[in-house]
Amino acid sequence: MSKPIIAVYAITKDWQLEEIKATARDYDVRVKDEIRPEDLKNIEIVYGWGSELSENIADLKQLKWIQKDTAGLDAIPESLRKDKDILLSNMSGVHAVPITENIFGYILGVARGIIPAMTSQLESKWDKSIASNMFSLKDKKVLVYGTGSIGQEIARTAKFFEMTTYGVNSNGRSIQTFDHTYTMESSQKILSDMDFVINALPLTDESELFFDKQIFANMNDSAYFLNIGRGESVKDEHLIEELEAGTLAGAYLDVTSPEPLPESSKLWQTQNLVITPHISGNVEHFRDTIYPIFKENLDSYLSNGTLAKNEYNKKKGY
Amino acid sequence: MSKPIIAVYAITKDWQLEEIKATARDYDVRVKDEIRPEDLKNIEIVYGWGSELSENIADLKQLKWIQKDTAGLDAIPESLRKDKDILLSNMSGVHAVPITENIFGYILGVARGIIPAMTSQLESKWDKSIASNMFSLKDKKVLVYGTGSIGQEIARTAKFFEMTTYGVNSNGRSIQTFDHTYTMESSQKILSDMDFVINALPLTDESELFFDKQIFANMNDSAYFLNIGRGESVKDEHLIEELEAGTLAGAYLDVTSPEPLPESSKLWQTQNLVITPHISGNVEHFRDTIYPIFKENLDSYLSNGTLAKNEYNKKKGY
Incomplete structure (x- = not known):
């Protein structure tokens, strides 16, 4: 019988590939180009992902774990994402620092006069x-919606x-590094005390268009709003109104809806608003950043069949 | 005989004044408006400074310590600054954090694409x-000229x-928080490795026009130059040449020469250059920030005649 295969689709350096082989001696470690159609049935672990896998799901009979090389899992077919027998992990944490x-x-740019001085x-x-x-x-007080890695x-x-x-998180549970925690609902009462309000939520039914007139009106005139979550969580017209009226001191959007933001959008020329083109998660040495996460999970998987970190929560959807 | 006087010219809060009085019971504590010409001869300690003191130096026969309420000591007449029998201290440290x-x-603005995106x-x-x-x-590697509090x-x-x-400091001595230290001269050989080069030097004969073509040419094309020291330390024409040629990635000047920078200066429209109007040292709650330094020095002075911190080095000139 053939050895089970570790299929490496993520970009990897030679030394990383050698280390994977040395770690998983009972496996056949293959990079993308070395995987033939007849190998699919023997794949147990996938690092990264490939469209040829999506197109031949039925063949992936031995698949037990996908370690995606990005934060998003959209590229993986829903049937696999929801399969209880397949472990799924992502790279969400690697974007936290950037x-x-x-x-x-x-924050420092507005607090220290740099962004106003550029005008x-x-x-x-x-x-x-x-x-x-x-x-x-x-x-100064900063409120972050979303208490995950970011x-x-x-x-x-x-x-x-x-x-x-x-x-702010779903049930207001305590999280180290946060002095105080709230639920989405109970956070409303402290909004007026905040200097900075940051959206770091994934897009869910609850977060969609959550940041609207009610939130912005509750915020202090001297406060700032930042969005690095999803553009769909913000009611743009309401944000523009507040900024133009001067009832918000400023805002920063790294994400918009839609993306790319069309040239005709009013957001571009709204006063006291800074927009970056969904680049904040950019990681310079991506291969060096993601590999240690795969390696740690590989060690854990080989020793006891579980993942050490970044396991996807199939119920919550992130 | 009259009690020696503590003359308070710095802005202070009522509770601070009460605490000074409670601490220095053998002294007569007077704020600016309570000091008459005949009191000058009894002043032993000055917190802050006033032009009426500069105008009547000859009367200050008992003066033993000036605690200036700013980082700069330019307001104090040179004869007093150089007097070996007068202790002198400033507020230089309070500007380190802002x-x-x-x-x-x-640094984050350029590294993370925010400043380019604003264009x-x-x-x-x-x-x-x-x-x-x-x-x-x-x-990333950052080189700071000046290893004082800032x-x-x-x-x-x-x-x-x-x-x-x-x-970088005068003799290359080790300073905690710095991984490596150099002299002005030996720093030249590492310039090409640096990602950020920062001038935090006071203006001295050695630092005047120190940042010129030679320094900028040694720096990497992808490196950034920052000046929060003094405008007189930079040869502007050379900086402009490098930035316009793209042989420096960018620069930030909080200080210029002269100040205010005239509208006609070429610096304003030089590409990849950000200018703030000498505001980086701005402290929001100044009275609360400077008072603890005076208080600590007062305690030390009263107990043994020396200062605990921020003593001016008369030889070095800062």
Whole structure:
């Protein structure tokens, strides 16, 4: 009988491939180009994914674990995503640090007058009045919707800058790095105290269009809104109204709906709004960043059949 | 004989004044408006400074310590600054955190594509190509000229983001928070390895026009230059040449020469250059920030005649 196959579709470095082979001696480790149609039935583990796998699901009779090489799992057919007998893991955590760096690039940019000064600079203007709205982050309050890996990294960084951290999750359970936690509903009552409100939620029925007039109206005029979750969670017209009326100090959107944002969108020229083109999760050395996660899960899988981290929650859908 | 006077010219809160009085029971504590000409001869300690003191130096016969309420000591006459019998201290440390926040607002702004995206946004352009120059701070190299309170705070923050920190001081001595330290001269040989080069030096003969063609040419094309020291340390024409030629990735100036920077300056419209109007040291709650430093020094002065911190080095000139 043939050895079970580990199919490597994710981009990997040579030393990484050698290490996988040395770790999984009872397996046949094959990269994408070495996998023939007759091998599909022997695949037990997939690192990454390929469209030829989606097209031949029926052949994947031995498949037990897919370690996707991205945060999103959209590329994997729904029947496999929902199959209780297949372990599924993603790379969601690897984006936590880069996304947090974007968050703080914006937060420090507005708090320390850099983003306002870039506007004065267009007019060659030395505008000292910018200083009157400047502040340090110490003791400022940040509320993060979503207390997963991204929310936790945002909170950890906020604590470095001595901010007070508030988190929102489904049942308001405590999460380390957050000083206080709330449910979606109970978070409403603290909105007016917040200096920064950040959406880091995945798109679900509950988060769709959640950030609307009611939320923005509850926020302080001097507060900032940031979205690195999904564009579909924000009611754009309401955000534009608040920013143009000056009842929100500013906003940062790394995600929009739709993407790419069309040139005709009013968002582009809305005052005190900064838009980046869904790039905050960008990781420079992607292969070096994702491989350790696969390796840790591989070690765990080989020793006891479970995954050490990043397992997809089939019930919650993220 | 009259009690010696503590003259309070710095802005203070009522509770702070009460605490000073309770601490220094053998002294007469007077705020600015309570000091008459005949009191000058009894002043032993000054917190802050006033022009009427500068105008009557000859009367200050009992003066033993000036705790200035700013980082700069320019307001104090040179004869007093150089007087060996007068202790002198400043507030330099209080600007370390806010200045560092500006430094990282810019560093994260360029590293994470926010500052480039603000340019695309002016043209309503969703420009994903920005991502190709994005990076995380982990393992990036930052070189700080000046390892005093500001340099150390920059390095401490850089270490939080897992950067490698290089510092420059007069004799290359080790400083905690810096992984490596160099002299002005020996720093030249590592310039080409650096991702960020920051000037945090006070203005001295050595630092005047130190950042010129030679420094910029040694730096990598993908590197960034930041100046939060003094404008006089940078040869502007050389910086403009490098930025326009694309042989420096970008620069951030919070200080210029002269200030305010005139509308006619070429710096304003130089590509990949961000200017803020000398605001990075801005502290929001200034009285609460500076008072603990005076109080700590007052306790030390009253118990043994020395200062606990922020003593001005008369020889070095900062």
